[in-house]
Amino acid sequence: MLTVVAFVIALGLLIAVHEYGHYRVAVACGVKVECFGVCTLPLGSPDSASRFDRFLWWISKPVLRWKPRRQHPGQDTEFSIGLFPFGGYVSMLNEQVAPVAPEERHRAFNTKPLRQRAAIVAAGPLINLLLAVLLYSVVNWVGVQEPSPVLGQPVAGSLAAEAGLKGGERVTRAGFGGELSEVASFEDLRWRMTRGVIDGRDLTLEVTGPGTQGAQTLALPLGRxxxxxxxxxxxxxxxxxxxxxxxxxxxxxxxxxxxxxxLREGDRVLAIGETPAVDGPQLRELIRASVNGKEPRTQIWRIERDGQIVNLEVTPEARQEGDAWVGRIAAYVGSAPEMVTVRRGALDGLWHGVVRTWEVSVLTVRMLGKMLIGEASLKNISGPLTIADYAGKSASMGLTQYLIFLALISVSLGVLNLMPLPVLDGGHLMYYLWEGLTGKGVSDAWMDRLQRGGFAVLLIMMSIALYNDVTRLLG
Known part of the structure; x- marks a missing residue:
């Protein structure tokens, strides 16, 4: 139930903010807004002979309509809210959609200067990005509990193991190209590693900890x-x-x-077979590797319990993860990590909110570009099922984690809507760019072709996202 509620609130809020951006700038530009709908779309017809059209009408019809008594000058907008958070719209007076009375023509969208029309269209995605800045800033001001940047034992044969990390080191600073900055938490470190992989850049780490004399600098070859x-x-x-x-x-x-x-809660695992257990992450890896093909492998575990050493014969369950089989013991493995509160002042928190929004936006664009040219997997595209899953998980972890989730989705919504697809805001901005360069608008024939092509591309992306969602949930 929490997943559904968190998902509905998240999408409903982000849709409302996006459409409000279009609405508010339209009003500021003197365009008459006829309808402002959230979680509803003007689709289908209740009297249509097509079952599909009637279905579209049923799921998109508003459950609440009203007209405020006090409105902006020249406005008579009807506001509506639907039941399902799958879209929204702002309907404006427009001669290209329906006839407009001569006395109202100056309030029609199509009669406005190019810069105003572009501003109205761009306002939706841009306000989503501004919302992300605000959400990230609030998280910075309130503070969030995150694991300290103390490293577990690296996976054998991994880049970290090759770089000389043993486990237990604390990462104090990290950066690219020799420019190092403080690492606030383990999540901060994960974010930098993600950027390094997508950008193809090696990450330099400054670490202190077991076996080191002062600070030690090493490089993670993420570019590989x-x-x-x-x-x-x-x-x-x-x-x-x-x-x-x-x-x-x-x-x-x-x-x-x-x-x-x-096994009992509180048991400290000293070794599995002949392999010593160094920390929680490594212990989880040892358990995962306790299989021979599809068959579980029985091993002797050496346990410290209440000051005594106990040997137990443990046979995990073999479970399939993707194409591989791994061992599971149906228990929480590893103690709670050391936590640190990451909190920033007013201006510093706002600046970091702007920086994080910019970084996530750039990372999203680069990832989309690399998927387009085949340098990144299409498996990275997520759809509504994955979003709903993360909404529920983040909400269960507390308000700050839910705000971070909202900020991430708000950035994604803003960036995706700026893509140059004809059915999205970015596509309309491309029309206006053409109009600005040539002095004339896109012809109706070309508009129809581009709309059809854009809808086809969007449908393909949605299908891939849904397929990835189902694969993740089942796998």
């Missing part, structure tokens, strides 16, 4: 991976995928493999 490997397994290939935690057993699920073997 390439954007095509920016997928959920990327951090495992890098080798830095989880913060350091004690190799302890947390909550044990009843009737699971761990419970059947006699």
């Amino acid at each position: 991976l390439g954007a095509s490997e920016a997928d959920p397994q990327m951090f495992r290939r890098i080798g830095i995928w989880a913060p350091w935690t004690r190799p302890e057993i947390g909550e044990v699920m009843a009737d699971g493999a761990g419970a059947r073997a006699g």
Whole structure:
């Protein structure tokens, strides 16, 4: 239930903000706005002979309509709210849509100067980006609890292992091209690694910790991976995928493999077979590797329990993840990581909100570009099911995590709407660019062709996103 509520609130809010951008700038430019709909679209007909048209009408019809008594001069806008958060619209007086009375012509959208029409169209995506700046700033001001940048033992054969990391090191600074800055948390470090992989740049780390005399500088050759490997397994290939935690057993699920073997909450795992357990992330890897093909592998675990050493024979359950089979014990593995509160002052928090919005926007554009030319996998496209899943998870983790999720989706909505597809705001801006360069608008024939092509591309993207969602949920 939390997932549904969080998803509806997230999309409803972002749609409302996007359409309000169009509405407010239209009013400021003297355009008459006839309808402002949130979570509803002017689709279908209740009297249509087509079942599909009647279905579209039913799911897009508003459940609440009203006209405010006090409106902006020259406005008589009807506001409406629908039940399903799949879209919104701002309907403006426009001679290209319906006849306009001569006395109202000066309020029609199509009669306005090019710069005003472009401003009205661009306002929706831009206000989504401004909302992201605000949300990131609020998170910076309130503060968020995140794991400290203390590294778990790197995955064997990974980039981190090759760079000489052993586990337990604290990352103090990191950067590209020799320009290092403070690393506030483990999530901050993950963000920088993501940027490095997509941009094809090596990341320099300054670390302190076990076995080091003062600060040590080393390089992570992220450029070797390439954007095509920016997928959920990327951090495992890098080798830095989880913060350091004690190799302890947390909550044990009843009737699971761990419970059947006699594991208890609070057990400290010293070794699995002949391999010592160094920390929580490495212990999880050892458990995942406890299979021979599709068959689980029984091993002797050495446990420290209440000051005594206990040996247990543990047989995990074999589960399939994608194309691989891994071991699972149905228990929480690893203690809670060391946490740090990341909080910033008023101006610093606002500036970091602007910087993070810019970085996420640039990263999104680059990723889309690399997917377009085949340098990145289309598996990175997510749809409504994945968004709903993350909405529920972030909401369950607290307000700040939910605000971060909203900011990320708001950036995505803003950037995607600026794409030069005819059915999106970016496509209309391309029309206006053509009009500005040639002095005449796009012909109706070309407009129809471009709209059809844009809709086809959008439909393909939506299909890929839905396929990826289902694959993730089932896999």
